[in-house]
Every structure is written in C-alpha cells, then in structure tokens.
Amino acid sequence: MRTEAERAYPTHWEADVVLRDGGTARVRPIAPDDADRLVAFYEMVSDESKYYRFFAPYPRLSDRDVRRFTHHDYDDRVGLAATVGGEFIATVRYDRVDAEGRPATSPADVAEVAFLVRDDHQGRGVASAMLEHIAAVARERGIRRFIAEVLPANARMIKVFTDAGYSAHRSFEDGAVRLTLDLEPTEQSLAVMHGREQRAEGRSVQRLLAPASVAVIGASRTPGGAGRSVLDSLRDAGFTGRTYAVNAALSGAAELAGVPAYPRVGDLPETVDLAVVAVPAARVPEVAADCGERGVQGLVVLSAEFTREAQRDLVRQARAYGMRVIGPNALGVVNTHPDVRLNATPSPASPARGRIGLFTQSGAIGIALLAGLHRRGSGLSTFVSAGNRADVSGNDVLQFWDDDPDTDVVLMYLESIGNPRKFTRIARRIAVRKPLVVVKGARHSGSAPPPGHAAPASRTPDSTVSSLLRQAGVITVDTVTEQIDTGILLASQPLPHGPRVAILGNTESLGLLTYDASLTDGLRPLPTTDLTTAATPADFRRAVREAVEDPQTDAVVVTVIPWVDDTPVAALADAVQEAAAGSVKPVAVVHLAIEGLEAALAERGIPAYPAAERAVRALAHAVRLAAWRRSAASPGRVPEFDVDESAAAELLARATRQEHRGREGAARTGVPGATPEVQRSIPLAADDASALLGHYGIAVQPTLPAPTPDDAVAAARRLGYPVALKTTAPHLRHRADLGGVRLDVPGKSELRRAFAEVTGALGSAGELRPVVQAMAPRGVDTVVRAAVDQSIGAVLSFGLAGTPSELLGDMAHRLVPATDRDVAELIRAIRSAPILFGWRGAQPVDTGALEELLLRVSRLLDDHPEIVAVDLEPVVVAPHGVTVLSAAVRVAEPPVRDDSGPRRLPAY
Secondary structure, three states: OOOOOOOOOOHHHOEEEEOOOOOEEEEEEOOHHHHHHHHHHHHOOOHHHHHHHHOOOOOOOOHHHHHHHHOOOOOOEEEEEEEEOOEEEEEEEEEEEOOOOOEOOOOOOEEEEEEEEOHHHOOOOHHHHHHHHHHHHHHHOOOOEEEEEEOOOOHHHHHHHHOOOOEEEEEEEOOEEEEEEEOOOOHHHHHHHHHHHHHHHHHHHHHHHOOOEEEEEOOOOOOOOHHHHHHHHHHHHOOOOEEEEEOOOOOOOEEEOOEEEEOOHHHOOOOOOEEEEOOOHHHHHHHHHHHHHHOOOEEEEOOOOOOHHHHHHHHHHHHHOOOEEEOOOOOEEEEOOOOOOEEEOOOOOOOOEEEEEEEEOOHHHHHHHHHHHHHOOOOEEEEEEOOOOOOOOHHHHHHHHHHOOOOOEEEEEEOOOOOHHHHHHHHHHHHOOOOEEEEEOOOOOOOOOOOOOOOOOOOOOHHHHHHHHHHOOOEEEOOHHHHHHHHHHHHHOOOOOOOEEEEEEOOHHHHHHHHHHHHHOOOEEOOOEEOOOOOOHHHHHHHHHHHHHOOOOOEEEEEEOOOOOOOOHHHHHHHHHHHHOOOOOOEEEEEOOOOOHHHHHHHOOOOEEOOHHHHHHHHHHHHHHHHHHHHHOOOOOOOOOOOOHHHHHHHHHHHHHHHHHHHHHHHHHOOOOOOHHHHHOEEOOHHHHHHHHHHOOOOEOOEEEOOOHHHHHHHHHHHOOOEEEEEOOOOOOOOHHHOOEEEEEOOHHHHHHHHHHHHHHHOOHHHHOEEEEEOOOOOEEEEEEEEEEOOOEEEEEEEEOOHHHHOOOOEEEEEOOOOHHHHHHHHHHOOOHHHHHOHHHOOOOOHHHHHHHHHHHHHHHHHOOOEEEEEEEEEEEOOOOEEEOOEEEEEOOOOOOOOOOOOOOOOO
16 A cells, blocks of 8 residues: 555656657646546547547546546556646556556566557657657566557557567557567667757757748837847848737737737737747736747747746746747847848847857947957858847757758857756767857856856866767867857868968968977877968969878968968968869968958958967867867777676665665754755765675775774785785865875785884874775875765766876866776876876886776676766776775666657756
C-alpha cells in the first residue's frame, strides 16, 4: 500500500516542450481535478482516432473511465497530458503489467502504454515528445520496457514508436501490431531526440525571424518612442509582410505611420505571426493574453524593468498559449533576406545583407556590434537581441542557425549561459561547419549578469567554462572588437591549413611588427618580404600571388603604409583581390592611415585591420579552429575496460541510502550538513571510496591509521618499510610544506622519532589524525578530479599537484565521457605539461598509464550519475605506472545530471 507522500503530485514531471512546427505545449501529470478537461478533450477527438485508441467504437467516456483516467498512483498507473491554452491536446498513460500483459500483482518492470492526440494537433510531433516524457517517468519508476498494441491501419502511431530509436521488437498478434520497446536510452534514441529538438527549436526561432505579418503594440501617434521607432524601421527596411499598429488610445480602425492601426490585438483583421510589444511592463501580461487568445506565434518584448517574478509569469503565460518570447528588455530582431527584409528594432539603419548571424543579450552591445560590422563593410544574415533571455536563448537561436543556409559565421555576446552542457553540445555540432565566436560577459568570480537576467551567474569557474567551450570548437574572445575582427576574417576567407604566415608589404617596420605579433600568438611567420615604399599595385599583385602559390605558406598578411604619391586605393584593392582570387589560403591586410582602403577591400571580400596585432589575432583564431576541425574529424574512442559495474552500483545504492538518512539528520540537528551543497551530497567512507575505485581498476595505495607511535609501527610492519607518515587533518592535507608529511621512513626507530617530531611541532595525534602509507615510486605528483556541475554535467580535470594547480590555476578540463583523444589532449593542455615529458633532461613519466587512469575515472562517473565528485590527490606518475595516494568520493541522490532525459524548455 503506497503512502500519501508517495502519491503526491510529481511536480518535477511538468515541462514545456517545443513541437515540430515551432509552437509550444505543456506536458504535465493528469490530476483528479482534470475530469472536465479530459471530457472536453475526448469530445474533440474524431471517431476514427477513438477507434484506433480503443479498438472499438467508443463515442464517449463513462464516469468510471473518467475516474480511471484522472486518478493515478504516479507509480503503477501514470497519465500525462499535453496542454495548450489550458486545454488538453493529447494524453498518454501507462499501466504496469506482467510479462504476459496482464495487470501486475507484484512489482514488475513492464508497462502497457497508449496515446490519444486531438486530430487538429496531429502531425505536430506531440506524440513523439510525449513518448520521451512518459519513458523518462517510467524509467524513474523502475519500468524498463513498454508494450503497445496498435491497429495495423494506425500507421502514424506505429511510426511514433518505431522512429523513437529505442531497441524495439515488433510482432502481429490477434489482429494488432504488438510493439515492445526497451526504454534504456541508446545512441540512436539520443540522436533522434537531439535531432527532433534541433528541428523544433530551430523552427520556433525561424517563425519569429520570418513572419508573414507583424503587429507593433504600443506604437505612438507621434515620432519617438520604441514602438513607433520599430514601426518606422519595418517600413524603412521594406518589410515584405503585412504590418499593423496597435494602440489602445485608438478607437475603431485607423491608420498610423502609413499602416493600419487598431486599439487591440483582437481587433486585427488576421492572426499575425509576430507581435512586437512596447508598452509599460505592467501592461505586458494583458497584451500577452490578448496575443495568446488571438493565436499569435511569438512576442518580442522591448519593455524593460521586469522583476524576475514578472518574467517568470510572462514566460509561463506565453508558453501556455504556444508562444515563444524574445526578451523582455530586448532590442529586437533583424532578417536581411530579400524575401523578408525584417527590421523589428528601434534602430533606423538596416544592416546590409551578409553571411554573419549575430546574437546578443545586451542591447547596447548589440548596437555597438551592428555599428562595428557596418563600419567594416560586413553585413548580417539575421540578428537577435534577447535582452534578459527569459525564454528564447542563445541555444534556441543556435539551433536555427545550424540549418540556416544564409548564415556562415555566428557571433554571440553572452552574459549568461542558461544550459552550458546543451550549449556545448550544440556548438560542437555547428562549429564543424560554421565558426562560432563568443564574447562572454560577467566572467570573473563575484560578477553576475545584469539584474533581471533569467540565468543566474554560474558557479563554475570561467577558466573551466572557457576550456569546455574551446573543447566544443567555440572561439572565445575577450572583446567585441576582437570578435568583429575575427568574424569578418572567417566570413570572407578560407580557413588556413596550418600556422605558416607569409608577411609582405611596402615597409619593413610594419612587417616586423606583424612578425612579432605572429610569434606571440603561436603562429609561424616566414621571413618578411619588403617591397619598399616604391611598390606599386602591380608589385603587390605579383608578391601576393607568389605568396599564395608558395606551398610553404598557409596564410598571407599584406602590410601597407601610405604612398608618397596619390596611388588610388581602388587600384591596390583590385591588385590584392586579383592575386588572391581562387586561393584556398586566407589573405588579410594591415594598413596605417590609408583613408578609404578598408572600405575598398571590404567591397572585394578582403578583411583589413588598422593594427598588426588585431589581424594576427584573428588569423590565429582561424588557425586554431582549423586544427580543432581536423581533430574533430577523428574524435577518438572510449576504450573498454574490465570493470565490475554491478558491484559498484550495489555499493553506491547502500551509500546513497545512508546519504538520504544523513541529510535528514543534518536538517534536524542543524550540524554543518545544512548548506545546500552538503545536503546534496556526502563523502563516502575511505574504505568505501577505495572499494568503489577498485571495482573500476583504480588502486588506492593502502593507508592505515596511526593514532599512537605503537600503532604507526604496527602499520608499517604490515605495509613494509620504507613508509610515509602523514597527517590527514583537513587543514594539513596536501601541505607537505608545513612538515606534516615524512617520506622514506626506513625503520621503526626512525618512525617513532618522526611521529614525535610531527606531533610535537603541529599538535596532538588526535587533532592531526596521522596515518602510515606504503611508499610510492618516485615521479611527478599530479591531481585528477571529476566534479558535477548541475548545468554543465560531469567535468574531468587534470593538473600538477601543489603550486601549479592551487596557486596558478593550471588545470585542464574535458567533459565526461572522455575519449582516448580527449585525455591525451587533457594532459598536454596544461602549461606545466613539459614536466611530464622530460623537461630539462628529466626522465619522461608514464603518460600512457595516466591516460588510462583518466579514462577509468571518466567511465566511473559516466556509469554512475549518483557520483558527484571524485578527487584523486596526489597521483604519482612514475616512469612506469601511476600510484593513487589519496582518494575522496562524494555521492548524492537523486542524480544531479542526465543528458538522456526528454526534451524540455528550461524551467524559469
């Protein structure tokens, strides 16, 4: 008999999802008070759909049916509904059954599942999304397989099951198709889910960027103000769709700024695709409700001064109607495609058409980027300023740009990343084909996004986030100037095949500055070619052509200072363009104070820079992206190891049960477990940690407690001399500099003396917690860590122990699961890596054994999501083998990360 607590409504199953057509729906558990909604829903379903569901004519639900379909124990019987505007548009339920399909009389891991979708919402991908959610619920409740009986004529529902990517078995019994699905996520099911997510979220943004009709709500009669400015921008850009103005002060049909105007959205003669909202924040909920009732697809909210609570309410309200929201506090959106020509921003200047997609959270930065690109002669494909990004985020817009044929390069200014794990997953997929250049604001410890932003500041160190972004192929830059410099190069030039740079020009001094800058940024400059100040455009044409045809070069930088005579800039621009035509090598120009040259070169697709350092930095980013793409083409593999996963799972199950009890005790007694972090996890006992690691082939050097000198001697006798004597008090761990560690103790007399010296200098044995440990082979002390961030997931980290990692922060990071290539790059990514490979004549250490250890730690966390942290420090890497001297493991329940869950929009 289940308790009332176990029957409690599972709020965490609620989710907003984007459907195939870009609209949204809410998926939630069905509750007893949904009886009227269920009956109304069933009345709107066609007789054919009812027949497919029940295998017989079933015109209406009986009172008994209604009760059965609305009363669940949320374990053996579960029902979910998809809603739009508060109405049911689809339902799905499962009932736990035995292996023969009969109602289960004892715990079973099989359930029968059935769907019903309203006919006017079929074809929107509702059933596919709900299958993901009901499967996740079933897995949570211990169900591993679904069975479904489907009539052969119901081809659409059969396709829902067979296309999901789960391992499936299909048979024909008693006139019906019987489908059995294994609910364990597979590589194929995850790929299907992510593919559907990409198409749905991309479509939801596409609907906002290519509307057939736009209403500007809050446009004033007189010029000025955000709403009226947007109206003017739409007109001046030549928007190809239909435009309407909405102003509550109007009475009846009227005209405003040359477009039809109405007092309310409900008075419009058609359902518009996009509404630009520029009314005071207090009026936005009323406007959003009007738009939702009228069937508007999306809102761009320019209004500012929203509280987080007001933003939350706005997003919930909009999603309930199937709408997406850009903003609040947004600058707007732009689409330069000739079939759209949309400028829904207060900025009167419409950007030129180009190949760059631009996303910003800050309106001010957005204006600066638009102006900077315009000055450099570079155009845009699309632009989104998301403001506080309460709903539509950078992830959503990336999903759109992934398939957008008009966008070749993506620039993003981000002040918060709501879901970094998803961001890196999408970015990795896009960066293979389209460069992604990111400026991250609020990067440093203690800084936070501006007030009102939907995503709080991440606790993850910026160095970790930047490392993971680079792992995903993202180009991270420090300033918007550097972002523009890099973007215009990538948008107009091919990627270099390597770091070799030819430098030529009409001045040796500027060439040498470029040479030095190239060395600083890790490029390999060739000797500079000085054409002298007497060089003509023909000389430049010949030199550039020779440089791009030279097999020893990968890129060309042309340096120019003003001529003494009046040589026209167009002639030089033509010369460079003609010489570079058809080349697979990038060409960039550095010039000093030559008026008009930058614009002339931009017209010809050649990027120009006013400083050598800026050109070289952009080129260096291009070189690193090209190298990343070559690496991504063969990402490596996850080797198979002989591990005892089931034994580890049993140990962790016992530990997490203890964690739950310990957390309750901490809450009752008020001991230091009351902080959120500690309440979420507890450390495993040392023996359990060693045993857990042992199940994955990770041996921890034996350690025995030594509370007294006699205990220390007895421990050393068991372990064998020489030994190490260590203090394990928290304030002394890993602090050999304080004298709490004595190594290579050869015998018992020396051990007793060391014990006396340590306790005499640092405190009592009870306070110091001394231990004795067998000596490890000499080598390099390193640290291996893996920790879980709720937004990023599990991160594997590596560095040298002590000063390099603690003081200098010299750590490298990779996402779990890591491949053999990942860990090879990981140990080479730290600045102090040469110490591992024989620096200054030292013997190289066994990096192969170190890589295997890292892979085993990665596998451990990937197999067991209840593990939230593993800390191995120090790990001694010797010329042959590795030795783990200390290990700590923390666990928590429920698991804090899972990238295999159903699609859902971020909760706000």
